[in-house]
Amino acid sequence: MNPKISSSYTLVFSAILIICHAHSSNKISSPGDFLRDLNGTRKGDNAKGLIELKKYLAYLGYINYDNYPANSIHVNDDFFDDVVESGVKEYQNFFKLRLTGFLDQETVNLMSKPRCGMPDNLYNFSPGHGKVHRSISARYRLVRAWPRDKRNLTFSYSLDVTAAAKVPMVAALLKWSEISPFRFIITHVYDDGDMKIGFKSRDHGDGHPFDGKGGILAHAFYPPDGRVHFDADEIWAAEVRPGTMDIYTVALHEAGHILGLGHSDDPNAVMYPHIDYGQARKPFGQDDINGIRALYPNN
Incomplete structure (x- = not known):
């Protein structure tokens, strides 16, 4: 299914959208429905x-x-x-x-607000997640880092990632490269990407079905898995518009997950999990910077 994207961009860049992962196979309804x-x-x-x-x-x-x-x-x-x-x-x-x-x-x-599908509390999940680190004073969470010899990350995307989505996606990656030791390099062979990105709808075969418009926006898998899916039933926009979900804002958040950061409880942080339609989040909060530097010190 092709995602619905509202965009005024015509310039095509190679890019990625990195979204978060929820760790339950139970299908859920959008919170707006059951709440x-x-x-x-x-x-x-x-x-x-x-x-x-x-x-x-x-x-x-x-x-x-x-x-x-x-x-x-x-x-x-x-x-x-x-x-x-x-x-x-x-x-x-x-x-x-x-x-x-x-x-x-x-x-x-x-x-009831839209959000990332990555669990906030990983302490209930041990298999496959590694140890969750959090200092007493910090609001960020560190889940799992890429190996020390892995600082060039390749990304690929499936055919359902449209040209209109690519400009804000690559912009989000470039932002993270400014405060982290990573370089992001495109590969045109889907299976070769460290990060594999695609738009998916409802039950899409990874055990973590989406819930349609609203509710969970997207999910991803921590390093080194790298699979990245976001909900094709959302109305994604390449610029901030009322009633749409801003690709750059969500991509910026989810890139943090793909690098190994968990959620922050600081509403001023990029890694805060909830985001409203038509809202843009300004990068980066000090909590985001502290978190990525704590996860990758001396790089």
Whole structure:
């Protein structure tokens, strides 16, 4: 499926869009759908849509029912149990919201915003992710670095990446090259890229289906996997426009993931996971700079 892209650019560059990865195979609905009637829901409630909330929280690393075998009877129902309350609190804590433990308006509003599909909390996931490092004072998260002898990264993209998307994509990579030790080099052989980029829709075979317009925007896999997918059902724009998702802004964020950075809870950071339609994020926050330098010191 070809992505829908709104653009006034005609100049073609070689480029990449690097998007983030969510670590649950459960299909989820867009938060705007299932959260609509859940405002005010709390522990002990039964409400239609809570099963989707559980999938959403698991998708982003806030709950893992495998850690609570006594609660396993509620994995696939609409009951707001202790596990959900704990996950909501974890979400609220990450984003510095009031720790109410229920779906108050502030929490619902933030959950409803489009975002990166990379989990915020990787502590619930150990296989394949490596150790997550975070200092007490820092807001950035370090997940996994490229090897020390790997500072030239090749990228390739599938045929569904259109010319209109390439200008802002390459601009995002060039920005990261200014504050990191990496050079980005195109290869025209798709399978040869350290990073392989494509637009995908719904269930696209990697175990992490997209949810259509809204909700999860994209995902990627940490070094050294390099597969990069973003949701073809979004309306992507090569410049900031109301009602569209800005390619440069999302690419800038997701390039940070492909280099090994996790999410930041600093709303001024490029690595903050939520972004609104028609919004552009200014690079880089000090947290982004501190994070990439901590991940790749002495380079």
